[in-house]
Amino acid sequence: MPVSDDFQKAQRFREAALPYLDDVYTLARYLLRDASDAEDAVQECYLRALKHFDSYRGPAMKPWLFAILRNVCNAEYARRAHSHAAIEDTPGAADQTPMWQENEASPETEVLRSRDAGAIRKMIDALAEPFKETFVLREINNLSYREIAEAVGAPVGTVMSRLARARAMLRAAWTAEEEHSK
């Protein structure tokens, strides 16, 4: 293959995949619940995506990137399960919360809502898999049901029932939180 092909490919990849960096990073944050693990996973995801870009046939880039990210995250889950079970504990994730908000602080961030956003993120984080993943892909990454099915490799019917479960669980947590803060 001529050398220039690699660069054309790299250029096409840059244009097609980089615009979704925030989306991929968002999903990684929710799946891994850790900022630095999420960074590593996203970087690995883009490396793999570039490597397999030749075999990419469309139509949608976002679900394709998410599918690769899931593979990377599954490897990370396996690593955690072997190394240190405590990583998955909720207190650890809760400790992270103030840091996220500092990182996120930007002029556009509504100050009034930032606390609510933190509380809601925590509730989403606490959802069990595979419900959390389906919920984040739909509600935060704005994928259609069909795209979610592509990204997670499950039938659309499964996506629909997972989403209904996820929302029911989130609503229950939400209601409990409101009761608690009264």
Place this chain on the structure above:
Amino acid sequence: MTCDEAQILLHALLDNELDAGHAREVEAHIATCPACTAEFTAQREMKRVLADTKLRYSAPASLRTRIEASIPQARPQPSRRSVLRGFAMGSAVSALAATGVVAVVLRQDDQQRILSEVVSAHLRSLQAGHLIDVVSTDQHTVKPWFNGKLDVAPPVIDLTAQGFTLVGGRLDYVDARAIGAVVYKRRQHIINLFVSQTASTEHRPPKTQTMQGFNCRRWGERGLNFWAVSDIGGDELAEFVDKFETAMKANVEG
């Protein structure tokens, strides 16, 4: 529609994922069911609050820089090429993960994905004792049964004289949409003929593919997509499609 179904479908309604016919059905159920009304209202409110909340994260600038640096961008130089090679080899992609990616890429192919859903629907119809919703060998009974259940009722043609017995019809789901299935029998073998509406009116010639041991012959005609699925041989399935199309044309002309 049962509440169990409505409790799942009301989300699809909220997400604007239902076609007009199903949206009406779900709305009709919600209108008459206090429990589902309460759930729908609460979920709509939760969705509204979520939409107003910043739940997305922004990738740190340092991450963006690292990733951009890993994509080759300078003028072509042999050394850069070997760097790219190095990345490809060096990233810890196990053979298994690579296989996963290939599977994902295949799923991206829309036709292929729908074909696999069609074959799954065929399998479900054989296993779940849910082969036929309306049992009849009379095309004048089967065809009206579809009316009102689908935007476009599939053509139902009796091919008994041609060696393929019409046994009934069924409502199935493929690609998240309701789809009509007309069921035929050839000896003891079932043929499911799935029919869906398509925006394209162009003629697509029949093509046979094999998936999970089933033959599937698909074609497009008169603004409809057809998939005939069965475990009969490829030549017999092609014969079925020929007989069907010949009868269709005779109907249209006659």
